[in-house]
Amino acid sequence: MDETEPEVVISIRRLRNQFGSQVVHENLDLDIYRGEILGVVGGSGTGKSVLLRTIVGLNLLAAGSVTVLGDNILNERHQPNDDAEARWGVMFQDGALFSSLTVRENVEVPMRTVEGLDPDIRRALADLKISMVGLPYLAGDKYPSELSGGMRKRAGLARALALDPQIVFLDEPTAGLDPIGAAEFDLLIRGLSRALGLTVFLVTHDLDTLHAVCDRIAVLAERRVLVTGTMQEMLSVDHPWVHEYFNGPRARAALETKETTTGPIRN
């Protein structure tokens, strides 16, 4: 990675989200830099997924501004901008694959928007993406219902990566996976992010993922981003929730695991 001045790819300023009288975010500020993997954590109901949905334009914000790659998403909210959509990919919790299409067809869906792309090449590229996320070749012919949860997530990631986006949003990528599958997924995310120069916005609860994958962590609490920083910086934050989260017994265990396996995980 270049060690030059980091470029801001997503900039959120004074964001407010509310549903009826319930305010989810208030005066939320967050910057995401090119090439980094940002992990977003927070207690249940602090609006992690809402934040993700707001950035990708699925959720209407009440106030503030969200700028993605220099474009204010508010301006293009109701007229989907092909170009903007090609620059980010979203992986939903359970993959959100189209159930009537095979995995390969699912990955081909975004590529169909590219004019003049030869169908054979599109098919070959879809196979490449399926292979890049670590799925076997024959998985391409399967329907989502025939796949396990972990494979569905991988297929969802393959679809998110179909157009070589600059930013990838991952919603709970390791939720519901067994520890081995989760660790493999962590490695996959990190490896792909480095190889493709991806910026990753990752919502997670998984402390192991935070340790293994994230360059920087943003903590959502009290309706805003309470603090951002590396894992080491998180350990010394004295906000009660943050302290409990990163110094609790599970966090300690995750930290120890990471320290003993630093080599392979960090590549």
Add this chain to the structure above:
Amino acid sequence: MATGRPGTDSCCSVEDVKLNIFRMNVSASPNIEIESTEFEVTVTMRGVFSLPDVTELVASLSTLPVDRPMQIDMAGVTRLDTAAAWALTTLSARFEAAGQRVEIKGLGAGPQSLLRTVADAMPKPTEEQMSPLTLTDRLAGLGEAVAGAMKFLLALVGYFGLFLAGLARSLRHPSEFRLTALIHHCEEVGVKAVPIVALMAFLIGVVLAFQGSTQLRQFGAEVFVVDLIAISILRELGILLTSIIVAGRTASAFTAAIGSMKMREEIDAMRTLGIDPAMSLFVPRILALVIMLPILGLIANLMGLLGGGLMAWIELGISPAMFSTRLIDGTDISHVTVGMVKAPVFALIIGVVGCHAGMQVKSNAESLGRMTSTAVVTAIFAVIVADALFSIFFAQIGM
């Protein structure tokens, strides 16, 4: 393209392949120069290479001759995405397969790692077992379908048995019987179906009277329209059409309700808690149908006669008094019996098919939708088949 024909002299043929692709936000349009000598092919790439251009990239690279080593100069490449990396990897693989050396130079660290990742991830197609269908395969397929149908029938009989066992059990242990559920389902499948069934039967009566009168008038036999209406509605149409409507309404509702419980593992939870799904789910539902379908059939009979009588009065001037006299004199009570006897049987068919289909739902939403529509189709089909069998039976015993 004349690219790369081995020159007879030592001089090289040069060909520029310009890709003129319009693309927003791309400052440098991609550009490839292919230079081919007797000993080597040199490809010089400049600009941004990404997905929209990959078709042309592949087209211009596919014509390169593989009988000499290749050099790719990528110093001028500002951006490379996986699609372009795939095209280059495919090209390299083609040259290497032909035993030629490929050298890629001038590549930045980022694209290089991308190229390596893509090369590592290149899918290795597994041979698909797609042998052509032989006659034996077709015969085997037919046999499987027949065996599957037999299995399905057997499963339906099994569910009927579960229902009977549950019913017998609730006779011996009345406390286990779910009366509240039964009443609830009676309301759902019976009371709430009354408007649609009544309207349907009324309109069928109207149609029969109208069609019958226009035909019978030619023979001056208008008065027989009463017999036509009475026999066809009481014997066949009243109960058959009611069953079809109920099959559409209720079989799907049973499948959807039981299927969604199956999907969310509620049925498994019931089993672990020692609750018998047959007792708590099937018995109240099927029993409610068995009780309510004859009542619905009776309502349909009455409404059909009412519609027919009304139309006969308007169209043929057969007064209500004359209609009822003719109805009572000319129509044997056996027609009503024949019609009503079928109702509980149809109810059992609809209920068993609906419950069975619900239990076949897997853990995904598609199977729920598929089984719901299967249940409706199967129930209607089975009801019509049963009706045909009844017709033959009653004809044989002379009723």
